Amino acid sequence: MKADGMDEKGLSRRQMVIGAGVLAAGTALARFGGWPGLAQAKDGTTEKWPWPYEKLDPATTAELAYQEWYRVFCGAAVISSVFTQLREKVGEPYRSFPVDSFVFLEGGLVGWGTVCGSNAGANIVANLIIGPRIAGADAGHQIGADMLQWYSDTPQPVFMPKEPRVKTELVKTTAESPLCHVSVGKWMQASGKPLGSPERKDRCARVAASVAYHLVELLNDWKDGRYAPASAWSPAKEFGITGQPNCVECHGADIPAPPMAQKT
Numbered sequence: 001m002k003a004d005g006m007d008e009k010g011l012s013r014r015q016m017v018i019g020a021g022v023l024a025a026g027t028a029l030a031r032f033g034g035w036p037g038l039a040q041a042k043d044g045t046t047e048k049w050p051w052p053y054e055k056l057d058p059a060t061t062a063e064l065a066y067q068e069w070y071r072v073f074c075g076a077a078v079i080s081s082v083f084t085q086l087r088e089k090v091g092e093p094y095r096s097f098p099v100d101s102f103v104f105l106e107g108g109l110v111g112w113g114t115v116c117g118s119n120a121g122a123n124i125v126a127n128l129i130i131g132p133r134i135a136g137a138d139a140g141h142q143i144g145a146d147m148l149q150w151y152s153d154t155p156q157p158v159f160m161p162k163e164p165r166v167k168t169e170l171v172k173t174t175a176e177s178p179l180c181h182v183s184v185g186k187w188m189q190a191s192g193k194p195l196g197s198p199e200r201k202d203r204c205a206r207v208a209a210s211v212a213y214h215l216v217e218l219l220n221d222w223k224d225g226r227y228a229p230a231s232a233w234s235p236a237k238e239f240g241i242t243g244q245p246n247c248v249e250c251h252g253a254d255i256p257a258p259p260m261a262q263k264t
């Protein structure tokens with residue numbers, strides 16, 4: 001489909017029929033669900049996948065992510081919420097994994113507003129546990145993609161911690177993007193709250209918690225062998241450029257065409 005097949009909200013017709021695609025994807029369940037093999041260790045390394053995973057409680061994980069946001073911020077908070085529990089339940093390799101080094105994911109990667117750190121953290125967790133695509137572990141890659149899609153489509157923040165630091169109700173906004181800049185910017189515009197406000201901070205802590213919650217739901221499904229991919233966005237093949245689906249939102253009606261001859 002060409003880029004001009006977009007509706008006014010910038011969603012392609014293809015995106016709208018993805019519901020049907022999800023059904024078809026269900027037939028691929030055997031391939032994606034509960035991948036059983038260990039990756040072949042490369043010469044001279046001890047790399048192994050999948051990492052041992054025990055099912056976790058999504059709400060407990062989300063509470064941990066919420067608390068950790070105030071210490072290590074979005075990306076590392078998501079990683080910490082899952083891995084601190086697996087340190088207890090499983091031990092290694094989680095005990096020696098340097099969670100705090102991922103503070104750099106904050107603010108969409110060292111404050112540059114690129115991918116929201118929560119999404120980056122979720123992708124790191126899924127791929128460490130399940131393994132990389134190049135080792136045949138498609139579900140890690142797919143869960144990562146599902147997280148971006150879910151984050152983009154869902155009014156956030158979803159999760160309400162038991163004892164939120166900011167007691168008032170927070171405005172929910174749908175980012176229609178996995179980018180920190182877009183997600184935070186739309187929320188600031190809707191709420192009228194600046195970046196440094198307690199409300200914006202609590203919003204991002206709750207978003208990290210929401211992402212951790214959904215991530216664990218998907219990992220638990222995978223562990224049970226009933227994970228089915230929910231997203232099927234493949235821009236490189238379809239549009240000849242990496243990107244998110246809603247081209248119109250940024251480009252308006254005049255979506256530039258990439259040089260298709262060079263597409264890979």
Ligand code: HEC
Nearest residue numbers: 003235239241243244245246247249250251255256257258
């Ligand atoms: C989050 C905003 C955003 C979205 C969504 C987006 N783009 Fe872009 N894109 C940009 C920016 C910014 C540039 C660089 C400046 C420009 O050209 O507008 C760019 C550049 C490009 C270029 C390089 C050529 C050029 O004229 O700059 C192509 C091709 C392109 N985009 C196609 C697409 C397509 C196709 C989609 C949807 C699948 C898309 N973009 C979605 C923001 C976006």
